[in-house]
Amino acid sequence: xxxxxxxxxxxxxxxxxxxxxxxxxxxxxxxxxxxxxxxxxxxxxxxxxxxxxxxxxxxxxxxxxxxxxxxxxxxxxxxxxxxxxxxxxxxxxxxxxxxxxxxxxxxxxxxxxxxxxxxxxxxxxxxxxxxxxxxxxxxxxxxxxxxxxxxxxxxxxxxxxxxxxxxxxxxxxxxxxxxxxxxxxxxxxxxxxxxxxxxxxxxxxxxxxxxxxxxxxxxxxxxxxxxxxxxxxxxxxxxxxxxxxxxxxxxxxxxxxxxxxxxxxx
Numbered sequence: 001x002x003x004x005x006x007x008x009x010x011x012x013x014x015x016x017x018x019x020x021x022x023x024x025x026x027x028x029x030x031x032x033x034x035x036x037x038x039x040x041x042x043x044x045x046x047x048x049x050x051x052x053x054x055x056x057x058x059x060x061x062x063x064x065x066x067x068x069x070x071x072x073x074x075x076x077x078x079x080x081x082x083x084x085x086x087x088x089x090x091x092x093x094x095x096x097x098x099x100x101x102x103x104x105x106x107x108x109x110x111x112x113x114x115x116x117x118x119x120x121x122x123x124x125x126x127x128x129x130x131x132x133x134x135x136x137x138x139x140x141x142x143x144x145x146x147x148x149x150x151x152x153x154x155x156x157x158x159x160x161x162x163x164x165x166x167x168x169x170x171x172x173x174x175x176x177x178x179x180x181x182x183x184x185x186x187x188x189x190x191x192x193x194x195x196x197x198x199x200x201x202x203x204x205x206x207x208x209x210x211x212x213x214x215x216x217x218x219x220x221x222x223x224x225x226x227x228x229x230x231x232x233x234x235x236x237x238x239x240x241x242x243x244x245x246x247x248x249x250x251x252x253x254x255x256x257x258x259x260x261x262x263x264x265x266x
Contacts, residue, residue: 036108037081037082038084038105038106038108039081039107039108040107041070043063043066043067043086044224045149046063046064046091046092049149052115053230054231059114059115060090062227062240066245066248066249068088070113070252070256073253077257084107095149096150098112099216102218109220111188111222112212112223112225113225114224115227115229116142123229123231125205127204128189128192129212129225130186131215132182132209139208143212146214146224148165165213185222188259191254192252194255196251210224227239228248
Protein backbone atom coordinates (compact mmCIF):
# COMPACT_ATOMS: atom_id res chain seq x y z
CA UNK A 1 0.00 0.00 0.00
CA UNK A 2 2.77 2.43 1.00
CA UNK A 3 4.76 1.56 -2.14
CA UNK A 4 1.71 2.21 -4.36
CA UNK A 5 1.15 5.56 -2.68
CA UNK A 6 4.79 6.59 -3.24
CA UNK A 7 4.56 5.63 -6.93
CA UNK A 8 1.51 7.86 -7.36
CA UNK A 9 3.32 10.79 -5.71
CA UNK A 10 6.40 10.26 -7.90
CA UNK A 11 4.28 10.06 -11.05
CA UNK A 12 2.50 13.28 -10.13
CA UNK A 13 5.84 15.06 -9.64
CA UNK A 14 7.10 13.85 -13.02
CA UNK A 15 3.95 15.10 -14.74
CA UNK A 16 4.38 18.52 -13.11
CA UNK A 17 7.96 19.04 -14.37
CA UNK A 18 6.95 20.38 -17.81
CA UNK A 19 4.56 22.84 -16.18
CA UNK A 20 7.16 24.11 -13.71
CA UNK A 21 10.14 24.25 -16.04
CA UNK A 22 8.39 24.80 -19.37
CA UNK A 23 9.59 28.40 -19.46
CA UNK A 24 13.18 27.19 -19.49
CA UNK A 25 12.83 24.61 -22.27
CA UNK A 26 14.43 25.63 -25.57
CA UNK A 27 11.47 24.99 -27.83
CA UNK A 28 11.44 26.52 -31.33
CA UNK A 29 7.73 27.21 -31.03
CA UNK A 30 8.47 29.30 -27.95
CA UNK A 31 11.38 31.25 -29.48
CA UNK A 32 10.56 34.75 -30.80
CA UNK A 33 10.61 35.01 -34.58
CA UNK A 34 13.19 37.26 -36.26
CA UNK A 35 11.92 40.73 -37.08
CA UNK A 36 13.84 43.23 -39.20
CA UNK A 37 13.71 46.36 -37.07
CA UNK A 38 16.49 48.65 -38.27
CA UNK A 39 18.05 49.55 -41.64
CA UNK A 40 21.06 51.76 -42.29
CA UNK A 41 20.98 53.61 -45.63
CA UNK A 42 24.29 54.92 -46.91
CA UNK A 43 24.38 57.64 -49.57
CA UNK A 44 27.79 57.11 -51.15
CA UNK A 45 30.38 59.92 -51.21
CA UNK A 46 29.48 63.48 -50.11
CA UNK A 47 31.11 66.73 -49.03
CA UNK A 48 34.59 67.13 -50.52
CA UNK A 49 34.13 63.83 -52.35
CA UNK A 50 31.80 64.31 -55.36
CA UNK A 51 32.13 60.71 -56.50
CA UNK A 52 31.68 60.19 -60.23
CA UNK A 53 30.98 63.34 -62.22
CA UNK A 54 28.73 63.36 -65.28
CA UNK A 55 28.36 66.12 -67.83
CA UNK A 56 25.79 67.88 -65.62
CA UNK A 57 25.66 65.96 -62.36
CA UNK A 58 27.65 64.81 -59.35
CA UNK A 59 27.23 61.33 -57.99
CA UNK A 60 27.04 62.50 -54.37
CA UNK A 61 23.88 64.52 -55.12
CA UNK A 62 22.03 61.75 -56.94
CA UNK A 63 23.02 59.19 -54.28
CA UNK A 64 21.70 61.41 -51.49
CA UNK A 65 18.42 62.23 -53.23
CA UNK A 66 17.64 58.57 -53.96
CA UNK A 67 18.72 57.45 -50.47
CA UNK A 68 16.44 59.96 -48.75
CA UNK A 69 13.54 58.84 -50.94
CA UNK A 70 14.18 55.18 -50.06
CA UNK A 71 14.09 56.13 -46.38
CA UNK A 72 10.88 58.12 -46.91
CA UNK A 73 9.13 55.15 -48.57
CA UNK A 74 10.26 52.78 -45.82
CA UNK A 75 8.99 55.09 -43.09
CA UNK A 76 5.63 55.55 -44.84
CA UNK A 77 5.02 51.89 -45.61
CA UNK A 78 7.03 49.97 -42.99
CA UNK A 79 6.38 51.85 -39.74
CA UNK A 80 7.85 49.01 -37.69
CA UNK A 81 11.29 49.57 -39.26
CA UNK A 82 13.66 52.30 -38.07
CA UNK A 83 15.77 54.03 -40.73
CA UNK A 84 19.25 55.34 -39.90
CA UNK A 85 21.26 57.37 -42.42
CA UNK A 86 25.03 57.61 -42.65
CA UNK A 87 24.42 61.11 -43.99
CA UNK A 88 21.34 63.25 -44.62
CA UNK A 89 23.16 66.20 -46.14
CA UNK A 90 26.29 67.08 -48.10
CA UNK A 91 28.64 65.81 -45.41
CA UNK A 92 31.59 63.41 -45.71
CA UNK A 93 31.50 60.39 -43.39
CA UNK A 94 34.65 58.34 -43.91
CA UNK A 95 34.63 54.92 -45.51
CA UNK A 96 35.35 53.37 -42.13
CA UNK A 97 32.61 55.35 -40.34
CA UNK A 98 29.81 54.27 -42.70
CA UNK A 99 29.67 50.55 -41.76
CA UNK A 100 30.58 51.48 -38.18
CA UNK A 101 27.31 53.42 -37.97
CA UNK A 102 25.48 50.24 -38.96
CA UNK A 103 27.37 48.11 -36.43
CA UNK A 104 26.96 50.61 -33.59
CA UNK A 105 23.21 50.80 -34.27
CA UNK A 106 22.95 47.00 -34.38
CA UNK A 107 21.22 47.28 -37.76
CA UNK A 108 19.62 44.32 -39.51
CA UNK A 109 20.52 45.58 -43.00
CA UNK A 110 23.05 47.92 -44.64
CA UNK A 111 22.37 49.39 -48.10
CA UNK A 112 24.96 51.64 -49.76
CA UNK A 113 23.72 53.59 -52.81
CA UNK A 114 26.02 54.76 -55.61
CA UNK A 115 26.10 55.84 -59.27
CA UNK A 116 28.53 54.38 -61.79
CA UNK A 117 30.85 55.71 -64.50
CA UNK A 118 33.00 54.21 -67.25
CA UNK A 119 35.45 55.37 -69.95
CA UNK A 120 33.11 53.77 -72.48
CA UNK A 121 30.32 56.35 -72.73
CA UNK A 122 27.90 53.76 -74.09
CA UNK A 123 28.06 51.62 -70.92
CA UNK A 124 24.74 51.61 -69.09
CA UNK A 125 22.64 49.61 -66.64
CA UNK A 126 22.34 48.81 -62.97
CA UNK A 127 24.35 46.37 -60.87
CA UNK A 128 24.31 45.40 -57.23
CA UNK A 129 27.37 44.15 -55.37
CA UNK A 130 27.83 41.90 -52.37
CA UNK A 131 31.08 41.38 -50.50
CA UNK A 132 33.29 38.84 -52.27
CA UNK A 133 36.31 38.37 -54.51
CA UNK A 134 34.80 36.33 -57.35
CA UNK A 135 35.74 37.79 -60.78
CA UNK A 136 38.02 40.24 -58.95
CA UNK A 137 39.99 41.20 -62.06
CA UNK A 138 36.86 42.03 -64.07
CA UNK A 139 35.47 44.27 -61.33
CA UNK A 140 38.75 45.79 -60.13
CA UNK A 141 38.27 49.20 -61.78
CA UNK A 142 35.01 49.95 -59.98
CA UNK A 143 36.29 48.46 -56.72
CA UNK A 144 39.45 50.58 -56.90
CA UNK A 145 37.42 53.71 -57.70
CA UNK A 146 35.04 53.28 -54.76
CA UNK A 147 37.76 52.33 -52.27
CA UNK A 148 39.99 55.24 -53.38
CA UNK A 149 37.72 57.54 -51.36
CA UNK A 150 40.06 56.88 -48.43
CA UNK A 151 42.75 58.95 -50.17
CA UNK A 152 40.70 62.05 -49.36
CA UNK A 153 40.88 61.32 -45.64
CA UNK A 154 43.52 62.60 -43.25
CA UNK A 155 45.91 59.96 -41.87
CA UNK A 156 44.36 57.33 -44.16
CA UNK A 157 47.56 55.23 -44.13
CA UNK A 158 47.32 54.87 -40.37
CA UNK A 159 43.52 54.54 -40.20
CA UNK A 160 43.42 51.82 -42.85
CA UNK A 161 46.60 50.06 -41.71
CA UNK A 162 48.48 50.48 -44.97
CA UNK A 163 45.62 49.41 -47.24
CA UNK A 164 46.28 50.70 -50.76
CA UNK A 165 43.11 50.74 -52.91
CA UNK A 166 45.18 50.75 -56.12
CA UNK A 167 47.22 47.67 -55.21
CA UNK A 168 45.70 44.24 -55.99
CA UNK A 169 47.91 42.76 -53.27
CA UNK A 170 46.14 44.84 -50.61
CA UNK A 171 42.91 42.99 -51.32
CA UNK A 172 44.28 39.69 -50.04
CA UNK A 173 42.95 40.62 -46.60
CA UNK A 174 39.39 40.55 -47.93
CA UNK A 175 39.69 36.79 -48.37
CA UNK A 176 39.41 36.57 -44.58
CA UNK A 177 35.81 37.82 -44.71
CA UNK A 178 33.04 35.95 -42.94
CA UNK A 179 30.48 34.16 -45.12
CA UNK A 180 27.78 34.25 -42.47
CA UNK A 181 25.68 36.97 -44.18
CA UNK A 182 26.59 36.13 -47.77
CA UNK A 183 23.41 34.25 -48.72
CA UNK A 184 21.05 36.90 -47.36
CA UNK A 185 23.10 39.64 -49.03
CA UNK A 186 22.80 37.85 -52.37
CA UNK A 187 19.06 37.42 -51.88
CA UNK A 188 18.60 41.14 -51.27
CA UNK A 189 20.86 42.05 -54.21
CA UNK A 190 18.86 39.76 -56.47
CA UNK A 191 15.64 41.44 -55.29
CA UNK A 192 17.10 44.85 -56.14
CA UNK A 193 18.17 43.86 -59.66
CA UNK A 194 14.83 42.11 -60.30
CA UNK A 195 12.95 45.28 -59.33
CA UNK A 196 15.16 47.46 -61.53
CA UNK A 197 14.70 45.14 -64.49
CA UNK A 198 11.05 44.11 -64.20
CA UNK A 199 9.40 47.11 -62.55
CA UNK A 200 11.48 50.07 -63.72
CA UNK A 201 12.54 48.67 -67.08
CA UNK A 202 16.26 49.30 -66.60
CA UNK A 203 19.00 47.12 -68.05
CA UNK A 204 20.34 44.93 -65.23
CA UNK A 205 24.00 44.01 -65.34
CA UNK A 206 23.30 41.52 -62.56
CA UNK A 207 24.46 40.70 -59.05
CA UNK A 208 28.23 40.82 -58.64
CA UNK A 209 30.90 40.38 -56.00
CA UNK A 210 33.52 42.95 -55.07
CA UNK A 211 35.91 43.59 -52.15
CA UNK A 212 34.48 46.99 -51.24
CA UNK A 213 35.77 48.29 -47.93
CA UNK A 214 32.30 49.57 -47.05
CA UNK A 215 30.91 46.00 -47.34
CA UNK A 216 33.77 44.31 -45.49
CA UNK A 217 33.04 45.26 -41.89
CA UNK A 218 29.21 45.39 -41.50
CA UNK A 219 27.99 42.62 -39.20
CA UNK A 220 24.71 42.21 -41.10
CA UNK A 221 23.58 41.51 -44.69
CA UNK A 222 24.92 44.33 -46.89
CA UNK A 223 24.76 45.42 -50.52
CA UNK A 224 26.19 48.20 -52.67
CA UNK A 225 23.78 49.41 -55.36
CA UNK A 226 24.94 51.10 -58.57
CA UNK A 227 21.99 53.07 -59.98
CA UNK A 228 23.42 53.60 -63.45
CA UNK A 229 26.21 55.29 -65.40
CA UNK A 230 26.59 59.06 -65.19
CA UNK A 231 29.03 58.77 -68.09
CA UNK A 232 26.09 57.75 -70.28
CA UNK A 233 24.13 60.84 -71.37
CA UNK A 234 20.71 59.17 -71.42
CA UNK A 235 21.20 57.39 -68.11
CA UNK A 236 22.50 60.57 -66.48
CA UNK A 237 19.41 62.43 -67.71
CA UNK A 238 17.14 59.73 -66.25
CA UNK A 239 18.89 59.73 -62.86
CA UNK A 240 18.84 63.53 -62.69
CA UNK A 241 15.08 63.64 -63.26
CA UNK A 242 12.72 63.55 -60.29
CA UNK A 243 10.80 60.71 -61.94
CA UNK A 244 13.98 58.69 -62.36
CA UNK A 245 14.99 59.18 -58.73
CA UNK A 246 11.52 58.17 -57.53
CA UNK A 247 11.44 55.07 -59.75
CA UNK A 248 14.85 53.87 -58.56
CA UNK A 249 14.10 54.63 -54.91
CA UNK A 250 10.75 52.84 -55.02
CA UNK A 251 12.44 49.80 -56.60
CA UNK A 252 15.00 49.66 -53.78
CA UNK A 253 12.22 50.11 -51.21
CA UNK A 254 10.19 47.23 -52.73
CA UNK A 255 13.25 44.97 -52.77
CA UNK A 256 13.81 45.66 -49.06
CA UNK A 257 10.12 45.05 -48.33
CA UNK A 258 10.16 41.72 -50.19
CA UNK A 259 13.41 40.70 -48.51
CA UNK A 260 11.92 41.50 -45.09
CA UNK A 261 8.81 39.44 -45.85
CA UNK A 262 10.86 36.45 -47.00
CA UNK A 263 13.22 36.26 -44.04
CA UNK A 264 10.47 36.83 -41.49
CA UNK A 265 8.50 33.88 -42.89
CA UNK A 266 11.38 31.48 -42.32
